[in-house]
Amino acid sequence: MSIVDIPIEDAGALQAGRSGVRREVFRELLRSPTFIVGAIVLAIWIICAIFGPVLAPHSPYAQNLEGINKAPSSGHLFGTDQLGRDMLSRVIVGSRDILIIAPLATLLGTVLGTVIGLLMGYFRGFVDDVLGRFVEAFLAIPLIVAGMIALSTLGRSNLVIIIVIGLLFTPLIARTVRAAVLLERELDYVAAARLRGERAPYIMFVEILPNVFAPIMVEFTVRLAYAIFAVLTLTYLGLGVQPPSPDWAVDIQANYGVVPAGYWWEVLFDALAIATLVVSISLISDSVQKALEG
């Protein structure tokens, strides 16, 4: 059967089939306990990020030098830090920066990585070889080390973190997209589009892109957890969000010195907050992967 023989209705059926698959994936997700747990925990942190200042019992900045390093009590459920600030309030409000920075950085990396991956996978040959070498060389520098160098030379604003993490993720995402495109480009519909005389950008972005959307989605959720990992680690190293902003990693870095004195609550709740956030995203990405792979 050649292309012209395919009745127009079948093309419609294909379209319907695709959105049907999406509904099926969504239903599958709602049946998965892992996804539900992950989504609830993430939702709680998103609510904290948006309404934090309203929800927090105290101001996260308000110092009380007469009540420093107080253990958790009914007045301060998570205790107070070295400046007498309420740790519970700082943990609640601390979710905001990371939930803005990490998704934007991941989005930047995903968009750039998808474009480069499409180019590499579609054109192969010279473009693929040259870009591939660069990707390889870049991957030899551990992400945290590269981020450290970039942030210590470029300065430490949130915008710089987003751009740096986004750019560092680009080659990783490009590699995944390239692999998916290599499989797709051999399929009949791509050959058909080429025979119709469509131009390369059209084939890449209109024909191939929707079909490699699933791996890109999976990659996005996986990378999001890593973006949080990377941003918080760099912040912990003193290269990210700066004090006195309430931020989990900033607090851990600032209060780490007093832990040996027994003031564990000044770092432990921040650590648990980070752990629950990244684990919730891992659970979501794990179940999205399961649902898409069927």
Added chain:
Amino acid sequence: MVRFILKRLGLALITLWLLSVIVFLLGQVLPADPGRSVLGPLAAPSAVRALDHQLGVDKPVLTQYWNWISNFPGTSYQYQAPIGPILTSALGRSLKLGIFALIILVPLGIIGGVVSALNAGKPIDRTIGIIGQSMLTVPEFVSGIVLIVVFAVELGWLPVTATAPPGSGFFTQLKYLILPVIPLVMVLFGYISRMARVGTIEALDSDYARTATLKGLPRGVVVRRHALRNSLLPTITVIATQTGYLIGGLVVVEVLFRYNGIGELTFNASTQHDIPMLEACVLTIGALYMLVTLVADIGYSLLNPRIRLKAAE
């Protein structure tokens, strides 16, 4: 086979050269004013110019690159001493920590993966998978701090730092390294167990495993003699590709536990703007990573007759 190895070596050399260019550009072109960043904002412009001249950063970029590469690793701004000896002793300490982590990680990851594969689809498989996936994304400083709070501060079983007092014996040193190693193991456990799981499942699905089962071999023998032999090879390659993550993790763990390895050295160089030291550290880390993956790649192909023969064609 020789051609295959030569080709791999050639590609690795090109990648290493590209890496040196990237590192050079990151370190030398980005900070607009090295003399200023060393001397601080209050220094006289003439002093800055003199230092720039002494450092050679006022020369054309290509000359600078050549000077850097031909004098590698050069002299540290911060220590005012040759980088070589400082770097090698730090690297040695990091290797100690990294190898200790691998000794615990590799068997644990493989056992986790094989147990998962043998129980594929059952709750225990799902549990190992979810635990592995969750630990994968918990930053090392987070798990490290929890471990410090629980085991070092509250229970007092283990030391807070990783550096044993000078002259302590092997087991004392080991005791100091236990806490720092756990976060590294946690992060990579998920990867390795997942790869071991996939490999084992594939091997168990294969025709030769089915034949072995059909001719009446006990399941234990099929798993040990037929499936594992084939599934562990790809796992070893994966472990090699994770060296990069391991080194990234070392930076954080060394800073958290105050251990003066290459991670802490890199971190200090970057915060102190000690650019030659930073470049030397990053290039060493990158080269190490490439060396490990190269050895794993070649070793894999030597051990696996299918790839060996294909390469020979």
